[in-house]
Amino acid sequence: MFTGIIETSGIVKKIVSSETNLDITISSNITRELKIDQSVAHNGVCLTVVDIDHDEYTVTAIDETLKKTNLNTLKIDDNINLERAMKLGDRLDGHIVQGHVDQVGICTNIENENGSWLFSFEYDKNLGNLTIEKGSITIDGTSLTVIDSGENTFSVAIIPYTYEHTRFNQYKIDTKVNLEFDVLGKYVKKISQYNN
CATH class of the missing domain: 2.40.30.20 (Elongation Factor Tu (Ef-tu); domain 3)
Incomplete structure (x- = not known):
């Protein structure tokens, strides 16, 4: 974990x-x-x-x-x-991340927001994953909050510290990234499929 x-x-x-x-x-x-x-x-x-x-x-x-x-x-x-991995009893400063990548996504846009950055991504919707507005998404191991959630697209806002201390400062358009979707969202989706 x-x-x-x-x-x-x-x-x-x-x-x-x-x-x-x-x-x-x-x-x-x-x-x-x-x-x-x-x-x-x-x-x-x-x-x-x-x-x-x-x-x-x-x-x-x-x-x-x-x-x-x-x-x-x-x-x-x-x-x-x-x-x-987390130590039992430590603060959970990010989100719940399993380290099990669901699929690869592609960086589609990078905007400099004068003190932060807005990164947009696209992924294959046929694999059944989804993002949730204000839910979590893990990109190359960095857990972030989803904004602008679409059918197979989403964006994240990156602060300077994250930009400087992760791979985000190396991303370009078409960079392939590992995506782990919100674990709670995955469970809710699975349960709703069984109830239909």
Whole structure:
């Protein structure tokens, strides 16, 4: 379980194909605090630490994960958003985030709002996901509040701190992002489908 508050970033150092999986090695300032078998969210994708070597650690993304996320587009020296799992008893500063990406979305517009930014995104509506006005959406692991919710579009407002400390400052039009939709909205939708 995560909060969607990005703790730090990492830099991709090595990517190795292993059959249909990718072993991704990352350098980060939290590496020395990690342990093997620990869950860490990488651009919002919960992955298990399988190896640690000084300030670098390795995680494995399986084929199913690669099909549903943007991890298959990573390149050496790419920045990646990182968040360790919540500790029981900590404050929940963000939203409830599972680290289970629902699908990939595309950045469609970026507006500088003189002190903040408005980012717009589009996603494939055929996968059955939806946004809720003022509900949460997790973009590459960053939990945010939805504005301008449409049938398969939405926008988020980004403050300077988030812009400077996450991957948002690297987004361009057509950047692929990982989306995890509001967990409560997903449950309500599922229940309503069974009651119809």
